[in-house]
Amino acid sequence: MRAERIRVLLADDEHLIRGAVAALLSYEDDLLVVAEAASGPEAVAMAMAHRPDVAVLDLQMPGGKDGVAVATALRTGLPECRTMIVTGHGRPGHLKRALAAGVRGFVPKTVSAQRLAEIIRSVHSGGRYIDPDLAADAISAGDSPLTAREAEVLELAADGAPIAEIARRASLSPGTVRNYLSSATAKLHAENRHTAARLARERGWV
Template sequence: MTVGDGSQVRGGGPGSGPPPIRVLLADDEHLIRGALAALLALEDDLAIVAEAASGPEALAMARAHRPDVAVLDLQMPGVDGVRVAAELRESLPDCRTMIVTSHGRPGHLKRALAAGVRGFVPKTASAQQLAEIIRTVRDGNRYVDPELAADAISAGDSPLSAREAELLELAADGAPIAEIAERASLTQGTVRNYLSAAATKIGAENRHAAARMARERGWI
């Protein structure tokens, strides 16, 4: 079965019960995304209505197909999963969002929750577990991986705003200001201001030291 622009709909076979949960999968690793889509399609109450390989594509697919739940990889080209979730909260408030990641740190969780994400799951979860979490999120409930939740609590409250944390993470690998600005869709001056404020809050001498200290404390 196909929808709209020809995207393949997987799962959600015929039946007299309620309509299946419409799911968008966004992950830049094609093999992982395809395998996950195939496994989730085996669930009678789930239908994969669209797939995406980048943040901008995830936003476009979500607006075109209006899924019930968007399952988003944390780190994607263009726009990361948390920013996609934040934009979907504004443009598609009925679409629940959840993050699936292999880079789960306390700072990521806190950013995600601030963006309205309802689920935060490691990629080590099985397809069956993920299906249950999709149902949980669709019903308006929240699921956070217990181990990551414990790490977030032990890390303490971060003094950084969500944007400061995002930009510090982009700076953590030594990226120049111009690259950070391009990836965050901000001007270079705005990026400098955010990073300077973040360094001041942390008590670091520069953005590189601030990123290192924030990572050590679990804030990014």
């Protein structure tokens, strides 16, 4: 009698990649892809509906929830589901956010399907796998110098929104927004808030 298979959710907005990974994992006798999702909110909904053992999440997805936000939601709503992040944009700050959210695996998209299957099994059994290169980068990059409020305001400024719009979305006064942006820009040694936002994103701090 075959042992119970590990139930897997795949979430990635790139349909070709997601489909290819699902097809490759189907060759593994002990793995079963029970659901797929193309956005953060869909990933949460599919996880709650299908209750997978392991959720394999792309870091960057549309819908207002990235992979770490999905992992955070599942940690509360479906604590028995273990989560993994697979990303083509591994930044040190992203790794730290993922670990804080209880993510058990953090791997680059360059990983082979066979290796991904091995990591899924390890994560399912209670293990943890962090890509060595990403871990080394995280250690060398250090912690973000930004406060939570500075990071929030800087992220809102990243798409070029005017001060008044940022203030409205953050429920702050325009003067307070300027102060936060000025402080964040100075801490990152950037010439303006747009450069500061880009630098913070590159380092995974927003």
